[in-house]
Amino acid sequence: KGFFTGCCCCCKSGWRWSLKCGCCFKCFPKTFTFMLPQFLISPLAKFSVHYAFFLAALICYSAFLLTELDFYEGVGSVKIYEWIVYIYIFGDICEEYRYLMPYLKEDSILTVISPHISEDAPVSLRHSWWYKLKKYSYNFWNFLDVLSYAITITAICIRFFKSTTSNNLARRFYSLSLFTMYMRFLHVILMSRKLGPKIIMIKEMLKDLFRFIGILFVFMFGVGVLYHANMYPKHVDMWNPAGWEYWRIWKIIYIPYWQIYGDSFLDTFSENSTAPCTSIQSEWENNPDIERCNQYDWVLLVIASLYMLISNLLLVNLVIALF
Structure with a gap:
């Protein structure tokens, strides 16, 4: 009424x-x-007001990331959009876990055993903390909330305690945080009669996709090791101390991953395709910015043709069939 x-x-x-x-x-x-x-105080009004503030916070967060993220030189360097983002995130965390606290109390979750099972009175079965945590984290939206909060807190810590002139690391974490917040905003679409079921379908498809990634990684690592062993024989510097971005593991999975999407990388298999490069071991070991020259082997083309045949025609179509 x-x-x-x-x-x-x-x-x-x-x-x-x-x-x-x-x-x-x-x-x-x-x-x-x-x-x-x-x-x-109706549920619809609360829901609408909550996501109206959420949308405003997303706009401010985007503006902060695009225009205001700079070297931290004190409280004076924190501008208006950044303050709005921090205030909203703090309030959002408090609002989210204000309802979680009674949820985690020992007497809040009780399973009443039916009296038909036993002649005695109904017994209240208290669940363990591990069960309560699993029940909370198995919800997709709860998991997305926790992930968003964790990335945001990490970005804030890097921003204020490990700030640099370029702020590349902080910008990366802020970007991931903003992306997860945009994904959380999809929750409002569940209210739509037509679009809501599609969001549920996407969520279930993601579960199947992540299960499939395990199979895919086996193929990727197997083929990547074959590529690397024949292109860079006797490469002992697998874990470069200069930084994790120079580890050879990224080189191993780089070509097999992009071949899934149809990029053949045939030019990469030719000799010295990474020019400018060097064949002197001491040079590419001491300076990780200098790439080692690769060798040509005809077996690489055979491996690539078989791998792309399996990955593009078999594995990708298997995912489509699952969906």
């Missing part, structure tokens, strides 16, 4: 509608009974 207008009426002779104010009224006497306070 009066859900969208915030008012309702009751009338002895029946309901009447006021075209003047858009709400109903009593016939005798003509007084209005407003239901605005009840509307403001």
Whole structure:
């Protein structure tokens, strides 16, 4: 009654509608009974206000990441968009886990055993903390919330305690944090009768995709090791101390991963395709920015042809069949 207008009426002779104010009224006497306070605390109003603030925070977060992220030189370097983002994230975390605290209490989750099972009185079965944590984390949206908060807190710590002139590391974490927040905003689409089921379908498809990635990684690592062993024989510097970005593991999985999407990398298999490069071991070991020259072997083309045949025609179509 009066859900969208915030008012309702009751009338002895029946309901009447006021075209003047858009709400109903009593016939005798003509007084209005407003239901605005009840509307403001209704689930729809709370949901709408929550995601309206969420949308505003996303806009401010995007503006902060695009225009304001700079070297931290004190509180004065924190500008308005950044303050808004921090205030919203703090309030969002408090609001999220304000409802979680009674959820984690020992007496809050009880499973009542049916009296039909036993002649005794119903018994309350208390679940362990591990069960409660699993039940909470198995929800996709809860997991996405925790992931978003963790990345955001990490980005804030890097921003304030490990700030650099370029801020590349902080910018990467802030970008991931913003992306997860955009993914969380998809929760509002569940209210749509037409788009809501599609979001649920995407969520279930992601589960199948992550299971399939395990099979895919076996093929990728197997073929990547074959590529690397024949292109760079006797390469002992697999874990370069200059940094994790220079580890050879990325070189191993680079070509097999992009071959899944149809890039053949045939030019890469030719001799010295990484020019400028060097064949002197001391040079590419001491300076990780200098790439080692690769060798040509005809078996690489055979391996690539078989791998792309399996990955593009068999594995990718298997994923399509699962979906």
